[in-house]
Amino acid sequence: MRRKKPSQSASKESYMPQRELQMERTQLTAKRLESQRKRRPGKQSDTLRAGLAVMAGRTAGALSRRLHLGGGTSIVGVVAQSIYPDIVEHLATQLKEGSVIITGTNGKTTTSSFIAAILRDGGLRVWHNREGSNLMRGIASSLVMRALPTGHLRRAGSAISILEVDEAALPQVVQAVPPRIAVFTNLFRDQLDRYGEVDSVISYWQRAISQLSADTTLVLNADDPAIANLGASYAGNVLYYGIDDLSLDQQNQTNPNERHQVMDTRTCPQCGNAYTYDVRFYSHMGHYQCPQCHTQRPQPDIRATLVQLDSFDRWRLQVSTTTETRELIIPLPGFYNIYNALAAITAARALDIPWEPIITGIEQSKPVFGRGERIQAEGRTIRLLLAKNPTGFNEVLRTLFSEGVPRHVLFVLNDNTADGRDISWIWDVDFERGIGLTNTLVISGTRTLDLALRLKYAGIAQEDMTIIPPAPLRATRNDEASLRRARRLQKRSQASEQATPASIAVPARVYGLKNAINVALQQTPVGETLFIVPTYTGLLEVHRELEQRGLAPHYWEGKEEA
Amino acid sequence: MTQHFTQTFTPSSTPTLTLTLGHLYPDQLNLYGDRGNIMTLSRRCQQRGIALRVVGLGIGDALAPDEYDMLFIGGGQDKEQAPVAQDLYEIKGIGLWAAIEDDMPVLAVCGGFQLLAHYYRPADGPDMRGLGVFDAWTIHKGPHTPRCIGDLAINWNGQTLVGFENHGGRTYLGTAKPLGKVLKGYGNNAEDHTEGAIYRNTYGTYLHGSLLPKNPHFADHLIELALQRKYSSQGRNLEELEGPDGVTQPPSANGQIAPVANIGNTAPFLTSLDDTLEWEAHTSILERLGLHNAASATLRAHIS
Numbered sequence: 027m028r029r030k031k032p033s034q035s036a037s038k039e040s041y042m043p044q045r046e047l048q049m050e051r052t053q054l055t056a057k058r059l060e061s062q063r064k065r066r067p068g069k070q071s072d073t074l075r076a077g078l079a080v081m082a083g084r085t086a087g088a089l090s091r092r093l094h095l096g097g098g099t100s101i102v103g104v105v106a107q108s109i110y111p112d113i114v115e116h117l118a119t120q121l122k123e124g125s126v127i128i129t130g131t132n133g134k135t136t137t138s139s140f141i142a143a144i145l146r147d148g149g150l151r152v153w154h155n156r157e158g159s160n161l162m163r164g165i166a167s168s169l170v171m172r173a174l175p176t177g178h179l180r181r182a183g184s185a186i187s188i189l190e191v192d193e194a195a196l197p198q199v200v201q202a203v204p205p206r207i208a209v210f211t212n213l214f215r216d217q218l219d220r221y222g223e224v225d226s227v228i229s230y231w232q233r234a235i236s237q238l239s240a241d242t243t244l245v246l247n248a249d250d251p252a253i254a255n256l257g258a259s260y261a262g263n264v265l266y267y268g269i270d271d272l273s274l275d276q277q278n279q280t281n282p283n284e285r286h287q288v289m290d291t292r293t294c295p296q297c298g299n300a301y302t303y304d305v306r307f308y309s310h311m312g313h314y315q316c317p318q319c320h321t322q323r324p325q326p327d328i329r330a331t332l333v334q335l336d337s338f339d340r341w342r343l344q345v346s347t348t349t350e351t352r353e354l355i356i357p358l359p360g361f362y363n364i365y366n367a368l369a370a371i372t373a374a375r376a377l378d379i380p381w382e383p384i385i386t387g388i389e390q391s392k393p394v395f396g397r398g399e400r401i402q403a404e405g406r407t408i409r410l411l412l413a414k415n416p417t418g419f420n421e422v423l424r425t426l427f428s429e430g431v432p433r434h435v436l437f438v439l440n441d442n443t444a445d446g447r448d449i450s451w452i453w454d455v456d457f458e459r460g461i462g463l464t465n466t467l468v469i470s471g472t473r474t475l476d477l478a479l480r481l482k483y484a485g486i487a488q489e490d491m492t493i494i495p496p497a498p499l500r501a502t503r504n505d506e507a508s509l510r511r512a513r514r515l516q517k518r519s520q521a522s523e524q525a526t527p528a529s530i531a532v533p534a535r536v537y538g539l540k541n542a543i544n545v546a547l548q549q550t551p552v553g554e555t556l557f558i559v560p561t562y563t564g565l566l567e568v569h570r571e572l573e574q575r576g577l578a579p580h581y582w583e584g585k586e587e588a
Numbered sequence: 589m590t591q592h593f594t595q596t597f598t599p600s601s602t603p604t605l606t607l608t609l610g611h612l613y614p615d616q617l618n619l620y621g622d623r624g625n626i627m628t629l630s631r632r633c634q635q636r637g638i639a640l641r642v643v644g645l646g647i648g649d650a651l652a653p654d655e656y657d658m659l660f661i662g663g664g665q666d667k668e669q670a671p672v673a674q675d676l677y678e679i680k681g682i683g684l685w686a687a688i689e690d691d692m693p694v695l696a697v698c699g700g701f702q703l704l705a706h707y708y709r710p711a712d713g714p715d716m717r718g719l720g721v722f723d724a725w726t727i728h729k730g731p732h733t734p735r736c737i738g739d740l741a742i743n744w745n746g747q748t749l750v751g752f753e754n755h756g757g758r759t760y761l762g763t764a765k766p767l768g769k770v771l772k773g774y775g776n777n778a779e780d781h782t783e784g785a786i787y788r789n790t791y792g793t794y795l796h797g798s799l800l801p802k803n804p805h806f807a808d809h810l811i812e813l814a815l816q817r818k819y820s821s822q823g824r825n826l827e828e829l830e831g832p833d834g835v836t837q838p839p840s841a842n843g844q845i846a847p848v849a850n851i852g853n854t855a856p857f858l859t860s861l862d863d864t865l866e867w868e869a870h871t872s873i874l875e876r877l878g879l880h881n882a883a884s885a886t887l888r889a890h891i892s
């Protein structure tokens with residue numbers, strides 16, 4: 027399967043018409059959106075219903091916030107949708123500049139925030155759904171909160187919405203919100219108990235893409251075979267991005283930590299043979315080809331030709347298109363942020379945004395919620411590094427430990443619904459990297475003991491970790507009770523030969539996340555950095571705790587851009 | 589406390605014991621932290637001075653039964669399972685059968701378990717043929733039957749095994765003996781309270797999470813079986829006289845099983861280790877499932 031589309035050709039000649047075509051398409055999209063806008067709210071009853079839905083949703087949200095029932099965000103969408111199921115479609119079509127949709131396993135939030143920053147610097151009014159509200163109802167909320175009781179969006183002129191969308195919600199969302207650009211970041215195993223197998227996510231996405239009209243531009247990661255393959259049968263325009271700096275290859279490293287990798291896409295979807303790699307950056311990301319049917323990594327339109335790590339959170343990047351090369355800084359830790367930046371750059375180029383705002387947008391971006399976020403606490407710096415699946419966790423560990431500097435670390439492993447109930451993936455994470463590199467190590471979360479066990483089997487001595495489970499084992503309490511009962515019985519009968527059973531020797535511990543944060547902070551000397559690596563709900567809990575201590579800005583009450 | 593657990597066992601004074609573990613399809617069947625089982629076996633051997641060599645057996649590799657002392661098969665995605673099923677049947681089948689009939693300890697988890705039964709019948713498409721080691725079969729009843737997902741605890745020989753299950757297919761046992769009885773969770777099919785299957789020293793199970801780290805008694809049971817089989821030929825002769833039933837013995841008087849399957853009357857090879865953390869983790873799963881009596885019993889039996 028050779029790629030046939032003009033976008034995949036690297037030659038200069040075919041690139042220029044391509045770009046014109048692109049612009050033409052963009053105009054077409056605008057026209058289409060305009061016609062939809064005229065058509066849609068034209069019906070009086072729809073506008074009335076929409077207005078009603080907006081009012082009801084916003085009232086429900088205000089009530090819920092007032093009564094502290096929750097963040098009060100998703101209820102807005104739920105209520106509005108129950109009154110007018112097409113509310114999202116109704117509102118989204120009023121956006122003059124349309125929508126950019128971002129999906130994928132990892133990097134959605136950071137990529138969205140890069141794109142938002144770029145577009146804002148490019149002079150657009152940017153609407154962005156909030157972290158954690160990336161299902162249909164969250165997207166509905168983000169629109170309804172910006173709508174007027176007339177059923178119209180507030181200041182919809184020159185507004186573009188950037189929607190971060192959950193992988194499984196994509197088919198539903200693209201139906202309601204036909205995007206101008208759809209960005210796919212990557213595909214890794216994540217929450218297998220919710221999504222089923224990795225392949226089922228691909229089938230959601232293929233379904234979503236089949237619903238798109240050819241006006242939508244797909245922005246795809248060329249280095250992830252599962253993502254790149256989504257472009258193979260798409261009728262519209264496809265832009266690819268990828269890394270071309272071959273010195274970043276990890277597969278031929280002698281360091282054993284680099285050799286073991288969780289690969290979630292191994293085989294070619296066309297013929298089922300295992301891919302071979304010339305270069306591999308991490309997991310299944312790299313330059314691959316199928317030895318059987320010769321499907322291979324598409325030539326990217328936007329390429330990182332030189333990547334340098336200046337310091338822990340400063341990547342220097344040379345980005346090339348077929349016609350020009352630019353340099354920029356990514357002010358975030360983690361190799362994966364190179365891909366996030368490339369995705370954002372490619373999406374921005376597809377929207378014909380000039381380089382100036384692209385560079386300032388990325389260079390001045392601050393880490394978003396939990397993705398390298400920096401918080402000052404009692405003279406220490408806390409860095410929050412969300413890790414929610416094996417590849418994400420592996421990359422966070424690589425970020426922490428590859429420089430060989432010992433770190434202070436707090437891991438929080440939860441298995442709540444939003445994290446995925448199945449935590450067997452921790453056995454695929456290379457905690458071995460951290461051996462000898464943890465100055466202090468605290469483990470907490472609902473699955474503290476599982477993670478402690480994982481670290482024990484990684485070869486980290488038990489004396490070197492502080493284990494802080496959410497609560498003591500009930501059986502230890504039961505046993506104290508039964509022990510007392512046994513002693514009483516013994517006293518009464520005086521006949522028992524059996525020695526009193528020794529009390530349960532479960533090690534003395536403190537419990538709960540508050541204590542875990544306290545202990546981890548105490549163990550971190552003043553002036554140094556504590557790295558907190560939580561799963562998703564762990565991040566919410568840690569953040570809430572830091573908010574309550576007045577250390578972090580209140581997240582749900584974060585300012586709204588409108 | 590550590591001293592209390594570690595009996596005086598000096599690996600240097602005894603000849604080094606070596607074992608070889610064949611890990612079947614490590615690249616294809618690795619979806620549910622199967623690496624944790626291998627790590628557990630390696631580390632528990634290493635701590636006792638036993639050299640455990642792990643050999644990966646991929647698609648196309650032959651399986652020579654006399655080169656291995658134990659085998660492990662994990663679970664994977666349906667897409668990856670089809671070529672594996674074919675390879676298992678056509679290339680490794682004879683070797684695997686020989687090993688199993690020769691009482692080699694084999695652990696097959698999730699997809700691996702399904703592949704050792706007669707067949708896997710997907711919701712649509714043709715049956716996937718299994719090896720038929722277990723007289724059992726698996727049926728996927730279509731997208732409207734929910735997957736069996738969640739923490740799982742079973743009773744195995746008077747003790748508990750805990751883990752996590754996540755499978756769409758429902759497995760039904762014919763004459764195969766189950767590994768254990770479900771205390772909480774779904775097990776083979778969410779209907780008959782059976783979990784897993786046993787044939788000779790081959791264990792099939794849906795428990796992952798991973799299985800062995802939190803179930804050190806089961807990990808040691810497998811290692812002990814491999815050591816007995818390799819190093820105590822006397823035991824093997826005895827076992828042959830008694831017939832193949834050396835595995836599921838009734839619990840002994842104190843409510844615990846002997847830590848070793850009593851193949852012959854040789855002393856167990858394995859010394860005990862400090863498994864406090866393992867049993868704490870095991871107990872915490874029992875408590876999450878509301879099995880408080882089992883939790884207390886576990887703590888009493890293992891942490892004191």
